[in-house]
Amino acid sequence: MAQFQVNAGFMPLFDSAVLVTAREIGFAEREGIDLRLSRETSWANIRDRIAIGHFDVAHMLGPMPLACNLGLTPLASDTIVPFSLGLGGNCVTVSNAVWDGMAAHGARADLEPARSGAALGRLIRARAAAGENPLRFAVTHPHSGHNYELRYWLAGCGIDPSREVEIVIVPPPFMADALAAGHIDGYCVGEPWNSVSVVARKGHIATVKAAIWRASPEKVLGVRKSWARDQPDALSALLRALHQAARWCQNAANHGDLTALMAQPAFLGKPAEIQMRALTGRLDVGGDTIRQVEDFFMPFDKAANFPWKSHALWFYTQMVRWGDVRHTPANTSIALDCYRPDLYRAALKPLGVALPGANAKVEGALTTATPVGSAGASLVLGPDGFFDGRIFDPDMLDDYIQSQARPLQLSE
Amino acid sequence: MSPAPLKILVIDENRIRSAIIEAGLREAGYDQVTIVHDVAGIARRIAEIEPDVIVIDLENPNRDMLENMFQLSRAVKRPIAMFVDRSDTASIEAAVDAGVSAYIIDGLRKERVKPILQMAISRFNAFSRMARELEEARGELEGRKLIERAKGILMKSRGMSEEEAYALLRKTAMNQNRKLSDVAQSLVTAADLLGPGGM
Numbered sequence: 001m002a003q004f005q006v007n008a009g010f011m012p013l014f015d016s017a018v019l020v021t022a023r024e025i026g027f028a029e030r031e032g033i034d035l036r037l038s039r040e041t042s043w044a045n046i047r048d049r050i051a052i053g054h055f056d057v058a059h060m061l062g063p064m065p066l067a068c069n070l071g072l073t074p075l076a077s078d079t080i081v082p083f084s085l086g087l088g089g090n091c092v093t094v095s096n097a098v099w100d101g102m103a104a105h106g107a108r109a110d111l112e113p114a115r116s117g118a119a120l121g122r123l124i125r126a127r128a129a130a131g132e133n134p135l136r137f138a139v140t141h142p143h144s145g146h147n148y149e150l151r152y153w154l155a156g157c158g159i160d161p162s163r164e165v166e167i168v169i170v171p172p173p174f175m176a177d178a179l180a181a182g183h184i185d186g187y188c189v190g191e192p193w194n195s196v197s198v199v200a201r202k203g204h205i206a207t208v209k210a211a212i213w214r215a216s217p218e219k220v221l222g223v224r225k226s227w228a229r230d231q232p233d234a235l236s237a238l239l240r241a242l243h244q245a246a247r248w249c250q251n252a253a254n255h256g257d258l259t260a261l262m263a264q265p266a267f268l269g270k271p272a273e274i275q276m277r278a279l280t281g282r283l284d285v286g287g288d289t290i291r292q293v294e295d296f297f298m299p300f301d302k303a304a305n306f307p308w309k310s311h312a313l314w315f316y317t318q319m320v321r322w323g324d325v326r327h328t329p330a331n332t333s334i335a336l337d338c339y340r341p342d343l344y345r346a347a348l349k350p351l352g353v354a355l356p357g358a359n360a361k362v363e364g365a366l367t368t369a370t371p372v373g374s375a376g377a378s379l380v381l382g383p384d385g386f387f388d389g390r391i392f393d394p395d396m397l398d399d400y401i402q403s404q405a406r407p408l409q410l411s412e
Numbered sequence: 413m414s415p416a417p418l419k420i421l422v423i424d425e426n427r428i429r430s431a432i433i434e435a436g437l438r439e440a441g442y443d444q445v446t447i448v449h450d451v452a453g454i455a456r457r458i459a460e461i462e463p464d465v466i467v468i469d470l471e472n473p474n475r476d477m478l479e480n481m482f483q484l485s486r487a488v489k490r491p492i493a494m495f496v497d498r499s500d501t502a503s504i505e506a507a508v509d510a511g512v513s514a515y516i517i518d519g520l521r522k523e524r525v526k527p528i529l530q531m532a533i534s535r536f537n538a539f540s541r542m543a544r545e546l547e548e549a550r551g552e553l554e555g556r557k558l559i560e561r562a563k564g565i566l567m568k569s570r571g572m573s574e575e576e577a578y579a580l581l582r583k584t585a586m587n588q589n590r591k592l593s594d595v596a597q598s599l600v601t602a603a604d605l606l607g608p609g610g611m
Binding site: 043141142168171173174 | 472473474475476477479480481
């Protein structure tokens with residue numbers, strides 16, 4: 001007899017795997033939780049169903065709880081993040097025509113963000129000189145890691161994402177079709193929706209999230225704050241179940257079972273072979289060119305589940321940068337309070353697992369894998385660099401925001 | 413009170429369901445109803461129609477896209493009613509209480525459409541009024557804090573009593589036809605620029 005019932009929403013994306021396995025492999029049940037999963041069709045539904053109490057917790061885009069708490073969404077409840085569902089997992093895919101244009105301007109099939117971005121910039125300016133329409137890129141949601149990493153990459157390569165390209169919203173399962181139909185020229189989304197275009201021979205992966213910002217945050221567990229307050233034991237039990245599930249997902253010995261599970265129509269509904277690309281980081285970037293990407297997607301390793309406050313603050317800096325929100329002390333503190341490593345620690349401490357020594361870190365400072373001081377067992381972090389070599393020190397928040405407010409330096 | 417001629421846009425790929433919704437709306441006296449089955453090119457349609465209410469199926473994955481479009485066009489403040497096949501009374505109430513949504517239960521009947529839509533609209537109006545009042549209250553509180561600071565500056569720099577300082581601020585505001593809080597803001601900014609020596 002389950003002690004707690006927890007209602008959870010998820011979207012059909014590979015990084016819902018930790019939630020799905022928590023139920024399907026039995027980790028939730030072992031913690032006394034009857035975890036009820038509802039597959040959703042839009043992030044707006046996920047957010048609204050948390051707000052009106054259909055869901056207690058959900059698979060969410062990392063910046064989405066910030067957007068809720070900052071009042072940027074039509075319907076929102078206070079949402080907190082006590083657990084991250086993984087690092088990495090996204091790519092930027094472009095149409096074959098755009099890829100050919102980029103290749104003509106020096107891009108190579110090496111996923112190198114600086115090189116492919118510079119080539120894209122040259123293509124964009126050549127198109128502008130010829131009087132052609134700006135390229136149209138799609139992301140899954142305005143308040144998503146996809147939107148912010150795409151913009152970070154473009155801006156870092158001297159392309160103004162607000163003026164030189166058009167950015168629109170397309171649901172993940174429609175991305176490949178929209179690209180094939182010529183409605184969009186490129187997109188940034190999680191797997192398997194990039195490989196779907198590659199398999200259909202309609203697109204080429206230009207770069208990956210892991211290369212733009214290695215070990216960067218992606219989906220999180222969003223939790224209605226009032227539920228967390230009223231059901232602290234259920235939340236702790238759930239976090240322990242998710243911890244076990246994440247470790248199971250990371251283990252290569254389980255990847256066959258995991259991809260078979262996710263291939264079911266009730267979950268992701270895409271073939272195991274395509275999913276395996278995300279798990280192994282062995283990507284066909286297009287035209288049968290295979291690239292091995294280190295740390296492409298991590299559901300557990302490198303403290304992937306720890307809700308770093310520096311991750312929330314980085315999302316906040318990008319929200320400020322692109323005009324979603326004003327930088328004020330009040331907004332900063334909302335962003336700071338959104339991710340809750342204290343709840344993560346409280347739930348996992350009894351298990352004696354490795355816990356980071358701090359709640360925030362300097363992002364981009366680790367160039368190699370580094371063991372860090374932690375309670376309990378050993379913990380390895382990094383490498384975690386941004387592709388442009390910049391560093392985000394959460395203690396220097398104002399300086400970072402200020403430095404990004406400067407006009408873009410066009411490289412040519 | 414007769415209902416204003418409300419322009420309603422129904423976005424639903426399910427033709428049978430959208431026909432039921434349309435019939436319900438027309439019977440309820442709403443004759444400016446537009447049905448859209450395909451979201452391609454929807455931005456232009458919305459701009460043309462300028463709907464007062466948008467009804468969209470909750471199961472439509474394009475909700476995120478539509479929502480973003482409303483946000484970009486600043487039209488997000490219009491009520492968005494959402495219909496879904498599976499739901500229960502408690503969920504409907506919770507959704508409607510939350511301010512901007514309406515759900516319809518399984519076995520959609522056209523006579524259900526009118527009350528739920530009306531509820532959604534009235535709740536939305538209450539919600540947006542509340543949000544506006546909250547915004548005003550917040551602005552007022554900030555204004556009051558500014559006025560307190562401005563009074564303090566005057567009292568310190570010109571040796572005035574609190575009442576004299578307040579009277580001077582008010583007189584300046586009246587003479588210059590500006591809001592009291594704006595005058596206070598100018599004074600605080602000037603004092604900050606001049607630094608401690610300026611006070």
